[in-house]
Amino acid sequence: LLRWGREAVELRERLAFLHGAVGGAWPDVAEEALVERAGEWLEPELSRAARRADLGRIDAGEALRRLLPWATGEAGRLDELAPERIEVPSGSRIRVAYGEGRPVLAVKLQEMFGLAETPRVAGVPVLVHLLSPAGRPAAVTADLASFWRDGYRAVRAELRGRYPKHPWPEDPSGAAPTRHTSARLRREG
Incomplete structure (x- = not known):
């Protein structure tokens, strides 16, 4: 009621x-x-x-x-302890969803470049839904370090051809995070 x-x-x-x-x-x-x-x-x-x-x-x-x-x-x-939003490496403040039993952060993959540790909420690692540039799920992980080391290559191989205007560095753990395409980065850089 x-x-x-x-x-x-x-x-x-x-x-x-x-x-x-x-x-x-x-x-x-x-x-x-x-x-x-x-x-x-x-x-x-x-x-x-x-x-x-x-x-x-x-x-x-x-x-x-x-x-x-x-x-x-x-x-x-x-x-x-349970923030509404988490600031990601690109500077974006992304809303955290708590309705699935554990905190979920859905964010474009390029915005997480350079982050080795998975964000935590009240000591619990968030479940990170890494999205393609179109906002579609590309990968899900609760361990970013492991994803950058083991899973990223496959995602990069699959999406790099589909989204050539976006950065796909070989080593994402050391790359600069971004919300923008590679062309815009070159113009601004």
């Missing part, structure tokens, strides 16, 4: 991840747990709701913030 907008769903997914990965003060936001604690996080809104339709006007995300561990001070670490 509540209005679960995109921001509310994303907050709930971040909290679910932190509950599983860190535990402690981070609340359980599974359906059953939220129903059990409805009085705690929905109380002010429920007391003002005269009709069922009033429930649809409640901002679930704002209400859900009442469950954050404010008393322990951990609530202030939400963006540190």
Whole structure:
């Protein structure tokens, strides 16, 4: 009955991840747990709701913030422990998806050049979906160092002919990350 907008769903997914990965003060936001604690996080809104339709006007995300561990001070670490976005080597700030049980970062492969270590969220390596220049999945890894060493050659061989305007260095671990084509890099360089 509540209005679960995109921001509310994303907050709930971040909290679910932190509950599983860190535990402690981070609340359980599974359906059953939220129903059990409805009085705690929905109380002010429920007391003002005269009709069922009033429930649809409640901002679930704002209400859900009442469950954050404010008393322990951990609530202030939400963006540190489970950030909405991660800055990648190219400088882009890419949204992290938490809905799949572990954090997922979908980013164009060239934007990750030069990064040896897989980014981590709350100590958990993110699952990196490396995308082609067209934004299609090219590879998935939780170990970038291993991918650059073992898997990149095959991806490079497959995509280099299809996307010749984009850089495909032989050693991506030492290459400069970019959001641009090779032609634009030469003009700007």
